[in-house]
Amino acid sequence: MMRPSGQAPATSLPIGSDADLAWVRQQVRQYAAQLGFGLVQQTKLVTAASELARNTLVHGGGGQAEITALDDGRSRGLRMRFTDQGPGIRDLELAMTDGYTTGGGLGLGLSGAKRLVHEFHVDTEPGRGTTVTAVAWVTQVPSSRPGAG
Amino acid sequence: MPEQDVAESAPQVVSAFLEQRREQIAQRWADAPLFRWVFTVSRDEAVEACKLVVDALSEVAVSGRLEDVATAGFAPVRDQLGRMAQTRARAGSTPAQIAGEVAGLRGPVIELLRAEFTDPDTPHAQECVLALTLLMGTLRLVVMETALDANADLIERQRQQLLEVATPVIKLWEGTVAVPLIGTLDSARSQIVMESLLEAIVDQRARYAILDITGVPTVDSLVAQHLMKTVAAARLMGAECIVSGIRPAIAQTIVQLGIDLGSVLTRASLADALAYALSRQGIEVSRADAGASAR
Numbered sequence: 056m057m058r059p060s061g062q063a064p065a066t067s068l069p070i071g072s073d074a075d076l077a078w079v080r081q082q083v084r085q086y087a088a089q090l091g092f093g094l095v096q097q098t099k100l101v102t103a104a105s106e107l108a109r110n111t112l113v114h115g116g117g118g119q120a121e122i123t124a125l126d127d128g129r130s131r132g133l134r135m136r137f138t139d140q141g142p143g144i145r146d147l148e149l150a151m152t153d154g155y156t157t158g159g160g161l162g163l164g165l166s167g168a169k170r171l172v173h174e175f176h177v178d179t180e181p182g183r184g185t186t187v188t189a190v191a192w193v194t195q196v197p198s199s200r201p202g203a204g
Numbered sequence: 205m206p207e208q209d210v211a212e213s214a215p216q217v218v219s220a221f222l223e224q225r226r227e228q229i230a231q232r233w234a235d236a237p238l239f240r241w242v243f244t245v246s247r248d249e250a251v252e253a254c255k256l257v258v259d260a261l262s263e264v265a266v267s268g269r270l271e272d273v274a275t276a277g278f279a280p281v282r283d284q285l286g287r288m289a290q291t292r293a294r295a296g297s298t299p300a301q302i303a304g305e306v307a308g309l310r311g312p313v314i315e316l317l318r319a320e321f322t323d324p325d326t327p328h329a330q331e332c333v334l335a336l337t338l339l340m341g342t343l344r345l346v347v348m349e350t351a352l353d354a355n356a357d358l359i360e361r362q363r364q365q366l367l368e369v370a371t372p373v374i375k376l377w378e379g380t381v382a383v384p385l386i387g388t389l390d391s392a393r394s395q396i397v398m399e400s401l402l403e404a405i406v407d408q409r410a411r412y413a414i415l416d417i418t419g420v421p422t423v424d425s426l427v428a429q430h431l432m433k434t435v436a437a438a439r440l441m442g443a444e445c446i447v448s449g450i451r452p453a454i455a456q457t458i459v460q461l462g463i464d465l466g467s468v469l470t471r472a473s474l475a476d477a478l479a480y481a482l483s484r485q486g487i488e489v490s491r492a493d494a495g496a497s498a499r
Binding site: 073076077080084094095097098099101102105106109153160161163164166167168170171 | 388390391392421422423424425426428429452453454456457460461462463
């Protein structure tokens with residue numbers, strides 16, 4: 056398989072304001088469309104990116120988004136990595152619980168984003184910042200509830 | 205005469221020169237493109253504007269901060285310079301052209317300064333010319349800076365206008381209003397949507413309010429939260445709120461994200477939402493040719 060033409064394999068974007076969030080969403084949408092994601096998957100990816108980027112902004116005090124096109128030989132994918140140097144997450148299990156929020160939102164950012172992608176990983180330590188990595192593949196049938204519960 | 209007073213520093217000489225030759229410099233600058241094309245009504249106006257700039261330059265020179273763009277001496281003319289640059293920009297000049305026009309002011313004033321000296325090639329005279337050249341370069345930067353500030357202001361104003369323009373509330377029927385939402389629904393915009401919708405509900409005595417999200421590309425948990433808050437507020441005002449225009453991809457995403465819109469009345473399209481609102485008000489829409497038999 057070939058890399059999508061006219062698109063760099065990886066892009067790093069700053070997250071520092073609401074306008075940056077819009078830019079991250081647009082970039083993710085563009086990557087997803089060029090990699091051949093369907094409309095539903097595109098929407099899911101963009102929504103997941105929106106949730107995670109907002110977490111980076113609101114809880115991490117801003118940071119970086121890194122979008123990478125993947126190709127494992129069988130299918131194409133998209134990796135989104137959100138990094139901040141914020142306070143980190145003290146209780147990850149609690150933070151991943153539906154409805155738990157410290158920011159006045161619905162408490163669906165992390166847990167919801169996890170359900171929208173295929174692979175999801177949070178790397179965090181109190182005081183050391185947080186890195187969230189989310190990966191979705193094009194061809195794979197979206198498992199409706201990875202890690203149900 | 206400047207050259208006799210060698211002890212005086214170059215900036216001091218330049219300042220004194222600008223003060224003494226204020227009238228001549230202003231007369232020459234008034235014919236330069238920058239002033240002539242901005243002050244088209246009367247030449248006297250251009251001369252007066254030139255004098256203000258000369259005064260400011262003299263002030264800056266006496267302070268000795270020839271290369272300081274932020275120095276207080278420029279403050280009195282900042283507004284005027286900004287307006288001039290804007291006028292030129294509106295007339296189609298590029299920033300480079302405007303900078304060139306400001307640079308064009310340098311020639312006449314340098315010429316006048318050189319004429320002050322019996323021998324303009326002495327080191328002191330050259331030092332003074334250099335000082336004036338630096339000063340004119342700083343003036344150019346000040347003009348460009350004020351022009352850029354004006355642009356930033358313009359962008360901010362347009363952003364504000366966009367916030368208001370993008371959220372019209374439409375009266376669809378007696379007692380039914382709709383807001384077609386378009387684009388990114390961030391906190392600032394959803395606040396305005398909520399306000400204008402609530403106002404419209406009062407003004408139109410609306411019983412039904414439709415929020416159409418066909419034009420919203422992404423519905424994440426924050427957007428959903430804004431929608432739910434708007435719906436709840438409308439309900440408090442006595443209006444029933446219907447969210448329409450939820451596309452299939454967005455519906456699937458909302459479900460997987462875990463957002464519970466169960467408390468919100470939704471319809472697939474704006475037409476469905478309107479049909480619902482009408483039927484709830486006992487209004488029946490039928491084809492004219494079908495007569496009374498249509499149901």
